Amino acid sequence: MNYFSYFSEIEDTFIRRRGKHLWISPIDWALMESWKERGVPLHVALRGIEHAFDSHAAKKHKR
Structure with missing residues (x-):
């Protein structure tokens, strides 16, 4: 897996779970980069x- 695929897979998972496009914040990117490093x-x-x-x-369903 190349460097960029790692981030693309994570971003795709966020989008799939949210059910809509999600913009990944700079803080999220830094966190993902720290995982990779x-x-x-x-x-x-x-x-x-x-x-x-x-x-x-x-937790949402318990309310």
């Missing part, structure tokens, strides 16, 4: 994003 595997980053969205949805 630290060697966080893509599948781990994606699993974390999925978990965050699932947790948020579960």
